[in-house]
Amino acid sequence: MPLHGDSSSDNDGAIPCSVIDKQFLAAPIKRAVDKYQLLPEFLKVRGLVKQHLDSFNYFVNTDIKKIVRANNRIVSSVDPSIYLRFTDVRIGEPSVTMDGVSEKLHPQTCRLSDLTYAAPIKVDIEYIHGSHSQKIQSVKTDVVIGRMPIMLRSCCCVLYGKDEAELAKLGECPLDPGGYFVVKGTEKVLLIQEQLSKNRIIIDADKKGNINASVTSSSEAIKSKTIIQMENEKLYLMLNLFTTKKIPIMVVMKAMGMESDQEVIQMLGRDPRYGALLMPSLEECAKEGIYTQEQALEYLESKEGRVITILKDVFLANVRVQGNNFRPKCMYVAVMIRRIMDAILNKDAMDDKVDVLCELAQTIPLWVDVLRELAQNFLFFLKGILFTFSTH
Numbered sequence: 001m002p003l004h005g006d007s008s009s010d011n012d013g014a015i016p017c018s019v020i021d022k023q024f025l026a027a028p029i030k031r032a033v034d035k036y037q038l039l040p041e042f043l044k045v046r047g048l049v050k051q052h053l054d055s056f057n058y059f060v061n062t063d064i065k066k067i068v069r070a071n072n073r074i075v076s077s078v079d080p081s082i083y084l085r086f087t088d089v090r091i092g093e094p095s096v097t098m099d100g101v102s103e104k105l106h107p108q109t110c111r112l113s114d115l116t117y118a119a120p121i122k123v124d125i126e127y128i129h130g131s132h133s134q135k136i137q138s139v140k141t142d143v144v145i146g147r148m149p150i151m152l153r154s155c156c157c158v159l160y161g162k163d164e165a166e167l168a169k170l171g172e173c174p175l176d177p178g179g180y181f182v183v184k185g186t187e188k189v190l191l192i193q194e195q196l197s198k199n200r201i202i203i204d205a206d207k208k209g210n211i212n213a214s215v216t217s218s219s220e221a222i223k224s225k226t227i228i229q230m231e232n233e234k235l236y237l238m239l240n241l242f243t244t245k246k247i248p249i250m251v252v253m254k255a256m257g258m259e260s261d262q263e264v265i266q267m268l269g270r271d272p273r274y275g276a277l278l279m280p281s282l283e284e285c286a287k288e289g290i291y292t293q294e295q296a297l298e299y300l301e302s303k304e305g306r307v308i309t310i311l312k313d314v315f316l317a318n319v320r321v322q323g324n325n326f327r328p329k330c331m332y333v334a335v336m337i338r339r340i341m342d343a344i345l346n347k348d349a350m351d352d353k354v355d356v357l358c359e360l361a362q363t364i365p366l367w368v369d370v371l372r373e374l375a376q377n378f379l380f381f382l383k384g385i386l387f388t389f390s391t392h
Helices: 022-026 032-045 050-070 107-113 164-169 249-255 261-268 272-287 293-303 307-314 327-345 365-390
Strands: 073-075 083-091 095-098 101-104 118-130 135-149 181-183 186-188 193-196 202-205 211-218 223-231 234-239 359-362
Touching: 050 083, 107 181, 135 181, 202 327, 211 327, 223 327, 234 249, 234 272, 249 261, 249 272, 249 293, 249 307, 249 327, 261 272, 261 327, 272 327, 293 307
Parallel strands: none
Antiparallel strands: 073 083, 083 118, 095 101, 118 135, 181 186, 193 359, 202 211, 211 223, 223 234
């Protein structure tokens, strides 16, 4: 690789740091030929399956705990003093239970015996039991609530950290990078799925040329998509849970406590063009006779119902609401509106969906969505059991 600057070197043949052009070395590589030369080194450092292993490790160590933490308490609808709470969750060692005896599993054993290389999902629980007059609080640990297939060479796998000699004893090839599963004796791999990045504002246009600001929100408890659209010079909110297709955005802002039009304009910025672009939306809100938070909530309740819950938990789910303080969400909406206006004033401000900054190669996040849905169904089932218990 060429170096800019003085080409002199010391007696040992090493190049002094002072003659290395760091800016040249850090510059982006644009030519495909130059990028191809880096491919062997990239494979040495990253390999072909490291993204699968890193995703799975993050899922079992972090994501699964977040999902359970978001749904950790089940309370009886008949007697609120009766509850069940998950205090911790973890993945055990790969094993199989036969005739009441649990035995450790190895991938090669599963391949030969048509078994699934899986491990138990264990939780610690705290619950109330006893009669209505005398209730007792108890704790149980290592309660198995299900089983999960384990990715080979992940942190939960028995092959993790083994050297070549140990791998050979277990019947594994030292050159096998892992990153796949063994299901009923068959090796299976998750395909990478490309999706738009979550919790990120993306500016684009629909088929009619209307500018949209969309956010795919994802939290431990819920996943939703929020769209703010500029149509006929007015801004509208589109949310799946709203039966009304389009809600004036200024009505939503007032419903979240942002009653002052001047404060909304100030949140957008000092450029007078922002205020001019927002004016039709302000006038539409005034025509509906909506000036206060109470009036805005009445307007939305007449159309939708459960407005506070939707605005708090579903609308921009990635922005948390502490108590009834909606100001962080108002500020986030202001950023979305400003991004729309920037795109109207300058078309270069539009996002390219093919851009790598907007897209994310995903493997294990698919598991997150599946586990979130399974957890909610499981908790619904447990709630039914608690209801039956508390009525007897």
